[in-house]
Amino acid sequence: xxxxxxxxxxxxxxxxxxxxxxxxxxxxxxxxxxxxxxxxxxxxxxxxxxxxxxxxxxxxxxxxxxxxxxxxxxxxxxxxxxxxxxxxxxxxxxxxxxxxxxxxxxxxxxxxxxxxxxxxxxxxxxxxxxxxxxxxxxxxxxxxxxxxxxxxxxxxxxxxxxxxxxxxxxxxxxxxxxxxxxxxxxxxxxxxxxxxxxxxxxxxxxxxxxxxxxxxxxxxxxxxxxxxxxxxxxxxxxxxxxxxxxxxxxxxxxxxxxxxxxxxxxxxxxxxxx
Numbered sequence: 001x002x003x004x005x006x007x008x009x010x011x012x013x014x015x016x017x018x019x020x021x022x023x024x025x026x027x028x029x030x031x032x033x034x035x036x037x038x039x040x041x042x043x044x045x046x047x048x049x050x051x052x053x054x055x056x057x058x059x060x061x062x063x064x065x066x067x068x069x070x071x072x073x074x075x076x077x078x079x080x081x082x083x084x085x086x087x088x089x090x091x092x093x094x095x096x097x098x099x100x101x102x103x104x105x106x107x108x109x110x111x112x113x114x115x116x117x118x119x120x121x122x123x124x125x126x127x128x129x130x131x132x133x134x135x136x137x138x139x140x141x142x143x144x145x146x147x148x149x150x151x152x153x154x155x156x157x158x159x160x161x162x163x164x165x166x167x168x169x170x171x172x173x174x175x176x177x178x179x180x181x182x183x184x185x186x187x188x189x190x191x192x193x194x195x196x197x198x199x200x201x202x203x204x205x206x207x208x209x210x211x212x213x214x215x216x217x218x219x220x221x222x223x224x225x226x227x228x229x230x231x232x233x234x235x236x237x238x239x240x241x242x243x244x245x246x247x248x249x250x251x252x253x254x255x256x257x258x259x260x261x262x263x264x265x266x267x268x269x270x271x272x273x274x
Contacts, residue, residue, distance in 0.1 A: 001025055002095070002178050005073040007032045007063070007081035011159075012127075014045035015167040016079040016100060021054060025178060030071040031058040034082055043156070043224040068092055075177060078132060079166070087134040095180055097132040098173075100166050102159075104144055105130060106192035109137035114162060115155045116195040119220035121212065124148055125158050127166045129173055131184055137194075140184030142177070143169045152243065154222040200226035211244050211263030218242045229273065241269035 004026050008017055013033065020026050033047040051058035059067070068076075068089050076090060076097035090097040103113035104126040117125045126146040131139035145168060147161040176182040203221045205214055205228050218228045218239050227238045243266040245257070256267040 001027050002074040003027050003029045003072050004075050004077060005030045005032075005068055005071050005093070006077045006079065007085060008047045008077070008079040009034050009082055010047070010080040011044040011163045012100060012102065012166045013047045013079040013081070014050055015163050016077070016170050017047065017050055019167050019170050019174075020077070023174065026174075028056055029073065030068065031056055032063050032081065033058060033060055035060045063089055065089055065092075076132070079170075084136060085132070090132050090134075095177060096182065098142065098177060098182075099130055099132045099137075099139070100170065101128045101130060101137055102126075102162055102166075104128060104146055105137060105141060106187040106189065109192060109194040111197040112195065114159050115198055115220050115225065118149060118153070118155045118158060119216050121216050122149055125162065127162055127169055129169050130187075131182075138187060140186055142182050142184045143173045145169050152219065154219045156222065156224060203228045205230045205239065207258075208261065211260040211265050214260060214265060215242050215244050236273040238271050238273045239267055239269075240271070242266060243268055 002025060004020060006017060006020070006028055008031060020028055031047065031051045033051070036042055048058055048060065063085060065086070065088055069092055073093045075095040076093040078085060078097070078099040080100065080102070101113070103117065105128040108116055114125050124146045126144055128144045129142040131142065133139045145165040147158065147165055149158050173182060203217065203226055205217065207230070218241065221228050222240050227240060229236055229238045231237070245264050245266050256270070258265045258267060
């Protein structure tokens with residue numbers, strides 16, 4: 001039986017902890033998670049509630065070296081935990097520390113990986129299980145799985161594909177991790193990209209952009225994220241769903257259509273925010 005200390009949040013954290021709970025050779029001795037932000041829409045499962053349901057030791061405090069050491073971890077896992085974990089804590093686990101990242105590393109290191117991938121018009125996203133080092137998202141890759149991004153899919157729709165993919169990647173990797181045979185493959189630094197946290201104000205629409213760029217922004221930040229918007233006559237107009245059309249005959253009247261510098265956008269869902 002191997003002891004695991006887990007740092008986890010969101011639906012990916014929930015999914016991956018459930019994978020660990022199904023194993024009879026892993027004992028979760030401690031879970032660190034986050035308190036929910038009251039200013040953030042809670043559209044994902046609660047790691048805290050899962051831990052309590054399974055009578056696991058769970059904390060929303062800052063990770064403490066002595067507390068982790070006393071939990072005697074053989075292995076450490078991080079599943080969508082939102083803070084950098086001190087290397088001194090990671091080094092407590094003789095089998096290593098492993099993170100589940102929401103992109104196909106080395107591309108899209110950093111935050112809001114799925115949102116950025118949709119915004120940039122990528123055709124696929126994915127998850128990567130990798131070794132953790134003192135440098136975020138740079139450790140050896142253990143396993144990956146790609147998921148398709150449809151041209152009209154929102155970030156939330158893509159994220160729902162990410163969740164089971166993360167569970168599969170973890171499940172397929174656990175035997176190697178627990179036996180000490182998960183060294184992984186170094187990342188190709190020449191292919192690395194990095195993106196930062198997105199803020200609600202980043203959703204403002206620049207109408208000088210192409211129809212495709214505006215469409216990608218809308219679906220990247222559509223509900224449950226803060227949304228794409230513009231201002232008109234003192235009002236904030238939210239655009240929740242659009243469709244690129246090549247011909248006005250494709251539209252079922254009545255409809256709102258916007259001519260961009262290179263195409264036509266049909267506004268499918270919108271609202272006046274204030």
